[in-house]
Amino acid sequence: MSEDFSFRVYATDGEARLGAISTPRGIIRTPAFMPVGTAAAVKAMYPDRVRALGYDVVLSNTYHLMLAPGAERIAALGGLHKFMKWPQPILTDSGGFQVMSLARLRKLSERGVTFQSHIDGSRHDLTPERSMEIQRLLGSDIQMQLDECVRLPCSSEEAERAMRLSLRWADRSKSAFGEQPGRAIFGIVHGGVERALRVFSAEALAEMDFPGYAIGGLAVGEPQAAMLEMIEAVAPLLPFDKPRYLMGVGTPDDLLEAVRRGVDMFDCVMPTRAGRHGLVYTRRGRLNLRNARFADDPRPVDPLSSSPSARDYSRAYWRHLTKSGEILAMMALTEINLAYYQDLMSGARLAIKERRLDAYIAEVQRDWAEGEAERR
Amino acid sequence: MSEDFSFRVYATDGEARLGAISTPRGIIRTPAFMPVGTAAAVKAMYPDRVRALGYDVVLSNTYHLMLAPGAERIAALGGLHKFMKWPQPILTDSGGFQVMSLARLRKLSERGVTFQSHIDGSRHDLTPERSMEIQRLLGSDIQMQLDECVRLPCSSEEAERAMRLSLRWADRSKSAFGEQPGRAIFGIVHGGVERALRVFSAEALAEMDFPGYAIGGLAVGEPQAAMLEMIEAVAPLLPFDKPRYLMGVGTPDDLLEAVRRGVDMFDCVMPTRAGRHGLVYTRRGRLNLRNARFADDPRPVDPLSSSPSARDYSRAYWRHLTKSGEILAMMALTEINLAYYQDLMSGARLAIKERRLDAYIAEVQRDWAEGEAERR
Numbered sequence: 111m112s113e114d115f116s117f118r119v120y121a122t123d124g125e126a127r128l129g130a131i132s133t134p135r136g137i138i139r140t141p142a143f144m145p146v147g148t149a150a151a152v153k154a155m156y157p158d159r160v161r162a163l164g165y166d167v168v169l170s171n172t173y174h175l176m177l178a179p180g181a182e183r184i185a186a187l188g189g190l191h192k193f194m195k196w197p198q199p200i201l202t203d204s205g206g207f208q209v210m211s212l213a214r215l216r217k218l219s220e221r222g223v224t225f226q227s228h229i230d231g232s233r234h235d236l237t238p239e240r241s242m243e244i245q246r247l248l249g250s251d252i253q254m255q256l257d258e259c260v261r262l263p264c265s266s267e268e269a270e271r272a273m274r275l276s277l278r279w280a281d282r283s284k285s286a287f288g289e290q291p292g293r294a295i296f297g298i299v300h301g302g303v304e305r306a307l308r309v310f311s312a313e314a315l316a317e318m319d320f321p322g323y324a325i326g327g328l329a330v331g332e333p334q335a336a337m338l339e340m341i342e343a344v345a346p347l348l349p350f351d352k353p354r355y356l357m358g359v360g361t362p363d364d365l366l367e368a369v370r371r372g373v374d375m376f377d378c379v380m381p382t383r384a385g386r387h388g389l390v391y392t393r394r395g396r397l398n399l400r401n402a403r404f405a406d407d408p409r410p411v412d413p414l415s416s417s418p419s420a421r422d423y424s425r426a427y428w429r430h431l432t433k434s435g436e437i438l439a440m441m442a443l444t445e446i447n448l449a450y451y452q453d454l455m456s457g458a459r460l461a462i463k464e465r466r467l468d469a470y471i472a473e474v475q476r477d478w479a480e481g482e483a484e485r486r
Numbered sequence: 487m488s489e490d491f492s493f494r495v496y497a498t499d500g501e502a503r504l505g506a507i508s509t510p511r512g513i514i515r516t517p518a519f520m521p522v523g524t525a526a527a528v529k530a531m532y533p534d535r536v537r538a539l540g541y542d543v544v545l546s547n548t549y550h551l552m553l554a555p556g557a558e559r560i561a562a563l564g565g566l567h568k569f570m571k572w573p574q575p576i577l578t579d580s581g582g583f584q585v586m587s588l589a590r591l592r593k594l595s596e597r598g599v600t601f602q603s604h605i606d607g608s609r610h611d612l613t614p615e616r617s618m619e620i621q622r623l624l625g626s627d628i629q630m631q632l633d634e635c636v637r638l639p640c641s642s643e644e645a646e647r648a649m650r651l652s653l654r655w656a657d658r659s660k661s662a663f664g665e666q667p668g669r670a671i672f673g674i675v676h677g678g679v680e681r682a683l684r685v686f687s688a689e690a691l692a693e694m695d696f697p698g699y700a701i702g703g704l705a706v707g708e709p710q711a712a713m714l715e716m717i718e719a720v721a722p723l724l725p726f727d728k729p730r731y732l733m734g735v736g737t738p739d740d741l742l743e744a745v746r747r748g749v750d751m752f753d754c755v756m757p758t759r760a761g762r763h764g765l766v767y768t769r770r771g772r773l774n775l776r777n778a779r780f781a782d783d784p785r786p787v788d789p790l791s792s793s794p795s796a797r798d799y800s801r802a803y804w805r806h807l808t809k810s811g812e813i814l815a816m817m818a819l820t821e822i823n824l825a826y827y828q829d830l831m832s833g834a835r836l837a838i839k840e841r842r843l844d845a846y847i848a849e850v851q852r853d854w855a856e857g858e859a860e861r862r
Contacts, residue, residue, distance in 0.1 A: 150806065154813040179781065179806040187784055193803055386813075405555065408563055427569055430526065430555040437530040437762075437813055 115251075115294040115321055117353045121463045125345060125372035128462040131322075131353055133251050134292040135191070136198045138166040140353060140374040141458055143365065143451045144201060146382060149174045150184070150194040153382050154437070154444045157196045163416065163445070164452045167199040167252075169377040172244050173208030176234065177227050181247040189249035201377070202250035204241045204283070204298075206257045207326075207358070218258065220275070238279045242286035242295070250293070254324060255283035257298045262330050269302030273311050276300045276326075280315060294321035296355060302327065303336045305343045312347040323348045324355040325373070329364065338367055345372035362391055362454055363478075366471045369458050381451045385444030388432035392420070392450060393474075394481025399443070403485075404429040417442075417449035491627075491670040491697055493729045497839045501721060501748035504838040507698075507729055509627050510668040511567070512574045514542040516729060516750040517834055519741065519827045520577060522758060525550045526560070526570040529758050530813070530820045533572045539792065539821070540828045543575040543628075545753040548620050549584030552610065553603050557623040565625035577753070578626035580617045580659070580674075582633045583702075583734070594634065596651070614655045618662035618671070626669070630700060631659035633674045638706050645678030649687050652676045652702075656691060670697035672731060678703065679712045681719045688723040699724045700731040701749070705740065714743055721748035738767055738830055739854075742847045745834050757827045761820030764808035768796070768826060769850075770857025775819070779861075780805040793818075793825035 113134050121128040131138040145152045145160055147168045152160050160168065170190060175181060184193050191197055206223075209216060213225035213234075222237030238256040245253040257276040260268055280297045287295040297315040301307025315323060325344055328337045341356065348354055355375035356368050365376055381391060388399040392412040397404070399411075407425040415421055419428075419442035431439035454474070461470035489510050497504040507514040521528045521536055523544045528536050536544065546566060551557060560569050567573055582599075585592060589601035589610075598613030614632040621629040633652040636644055656673045663671040673691040677683025691699060701720055704713045717732065724730055731751035732744050741752055757767060764776040768788040773780070775787075783801040791797055795804075795818035807815035830850070837846035 149810045149812060150803070151812050151814040154817070156814065156817070178810060179802070183782060183802070186782065187800055187802055193800070195799055195803075406559060406562065423571055424563055424569070426555070426559070426563055427526070427571075434525045434554060436525060436527050437816055438527040438532065440813060441530070441532070441817065 113292055115292055117322070117351060119351065121465075123462045123465045123467040124370065126369050126458075126462045126467050127372060127374060128459050129353065129374060131199075133199050135251055136166060138199055138375075139459060141365075141369045141455055141462075142166060142375050143455050144169045144375065144377040145448055146171075146377055146379045147194065147196070148379075149178070150190060154386065154441045155382075155448070157194060159445060160196075160448065161198065163448050164456060165198075165448070167201055168196055169201045169203065170194075170248070170250075171208060172202050172205035172241060172248075173212065175248060176205065176236075176244050177229055177232075181244040185247040185249070191249055199251040200248075201252035202245045202248055202254065203357070204254040204256040205236050205244070206241070207259045209236060210259045210261070220278075222256070223258075238282035239286045242283055246287075246290065252322065253287060253293065253295045255280045255295060255297050257300060257326055259300075259327050259330075260302065262302060262327070262332050264302060266302070266304055266307075269300075269304055270307055273300040273302075273307050277311065277314050280318060280320075284318060284320065296320055296322040296324045298324040298326040298357070299344050299348075300327050301340075303332050303340060305339065308340050308343050309347060312344045316347060316349055320352065322353040322355065324357050326357045328356065329359045329378075334364060334367070337364070338371060341368055341371045341373060362451070363475070365451075365454060366458060366474060369462075370467060370471060381447035382444050385447045386440040388429075388439070388443065390420070390428075390443050390450075391447050392481070393477050394484070395478040397425070397485075399425065399429045399432050401429075411446055412450075415446060415449055416453055417446045419443075420446040420449065489668055491668055493698070493727060495727065497841075499838045499841045499843040500746065502745050502834075502838050502843050503748060503750060504835050505729070505750060507575075509575050511576075511627055512542060514575055514751075515835060517741075517745045517831055517838075518542060518751050519831050520545045520751065520753040521824055522547075522753055522755045523570065523572070524755075525554070526566060530762065530817045531758075531824070533570060535821060536572075536824065537574065539824050540832060541824070543577055544572055545577045545579065546570075546624070546626075547584060548578050548581035548617060548624075549588065551624060552581065552612075552620050553605055553608075557620040561623040561625070567625055575627040576625075577628035578621045578624055578630065579733070580630040580632040581612050581620070582617070583635045585612055586635045586637070596654075598632070599634075614658035615662040618659055622663075622666065628698065629663060629669065629671045631656045631671060631673050633676060633702055635703050635706075636678065638678060638703070638708050640678055642678070642680055642683075645676075645680055646683055649676040649678075649683050653687065653690050656694060656696075660694060660696065672696055672698040672700045674700040674702040674733070675720050675724075676703050677716075679708050679716060681715065684716050684719050685723060688720045692723060692725055696728065698729040698731065700733050702733045704732065705735045705754075710740060710743070713740070714747060717744055717747045717749060738827070739851070741827075741830060742834060742850065745838075746843060746847060757823035758820050761823045762816040764805075764815070764819065765823075766796070766804075766819050766826075767823050768857070769853050770860070771854040773801070773861075775801060775805045775808050777805075787822055788826075791822060791825055792829055793822045795819075796822040796825065
């Protein structure tokens, strides 16, 4: 393992890349999906099971951790890796997205944003400098610049204003990050669903020379086609030899289509959240186990899954536990979903290596469609 | 493994017994604590982790399973063991206790009890014959007679009436159980906290020659001393070569004091329920991890626990997750508690073998007292 943060592309297939990010805490094979550990835990998962599924990195949220238990407290306890017993790399977001989606009484200025906690109403201050300080206190391996996320749809003027503010905050975040050997800061491309704004943002950030780049502010309600168009506009402008991270995305199909367009990293609450609500992602599409059709179904969720919970129990069992509100159902369905997301990504990595990604995606999509047709 | 149901006492220390119940599904080392798997799952635990902690048998609830998903459905899916992926022995209760504590609009008669489901208000009928039919459909290895549980305190007349009804139901339950090779039915001693009633009940049941005996209707609010007095009155009247099961008990101290008085089996929701509410049982007494004193506590929950979750994380971490409502805290604290209950019982088994049970219990109680004094 390297003492530096570095990224290397090992193979390409069209725009898609097979790569690896090296950090002192371990290697992240890309394309990579990152499970979300909002409050210093991937919900309903022991960290060793997350690792056993093949995950190399998890994401945790600055906003949540700054409110509870507090960044200074986590630092005093030895940092986030030790706190949550995840010795592998951790990526933290900047807090910007949750401030916009969760916090109350937000006041935005050039300096940063003040807000009230959605938990206890306490007042907080988040600037690019404070966000980087928190992420440093946590000991995050990949830290994100503070950005302003706007809700879509929004006016072109509003998207441009937020994008330009995010660029100025990128600069301040990078300065505040300073030198942290083995760690990296990523800049975040913004610009809503306007190609010209996205291009401007990507080129300006590339100019600033970040160790990695994210595409933010997508998968917030716009059609998939609009999202993919933005990726197509941005990816070729980002340095080839730096990792590209599409934030908050997405469905299995979103992931494959973005990998095809050159994205290397993803995070999303979808597999974990869905698992807590009786929804499982499988080779044959998504099943809603609350559905009465599964009450007497002796078949496994997916006989080819990497998760024993998908193979060794009946759908009827998981339906019964889901309907009964049993925690074990949330645990098992979360794991089944994370196993599926990992299977999907490891399949994509292999397909890129063998230059047959389009065929792989077509096969996966065919399986989903067949499964859905069968259930109709 | 035997094809018959049998019990053998290997060693005694005073009234306490070290033994083993043999069944075609495996051996149950006694004294044994049985984790409760109410709705066909030990809450927040994968069955393989329950097994790995050293548990040989789990309990499941007839009342809950008859309401959802239904005994006939579980039978059609291959029985309860396959349904919940627990191939080891399962003990089921008769439904009587939950009918009294959970169901609505109960109507008790000589024949049985009718009630409305606490979930959807549907009407159900539970007789000794139906209870045994349900337990047979589930495939339970140790089935309990239907009994009437009265709330304490209650009048002597009421306790006697319920005890006599339970004896008549014991007879009908035994007939309905019939012959089920490898499986057993237990009779249940009742009589409130009246020594004479308990003695009458125990002698009448012993006369009926059950493969095992339970002591029911205790740990329902009476002082520990009253419970122990009832055990002392009853245990010597039960056949030496049959297992004795104290239902619904209890705290770690209850378990040790009952083992000392000749009880072989226990079940209780306490370790699992407490774990879902931030309470952990340790060598040094019970900790309430919601307490602010643990917010910055870097120490493990218990460095000598059998559960890695008690050793490899800080108290501060579990407090944070508990306060945040994280499922992982419920999972880990449940496991820590079940590990502690198992450690306690395996310690008692060893101590009986070495005829030093009193010294063992004194040492365990000293540790609890020291831990509590330390936290005061």
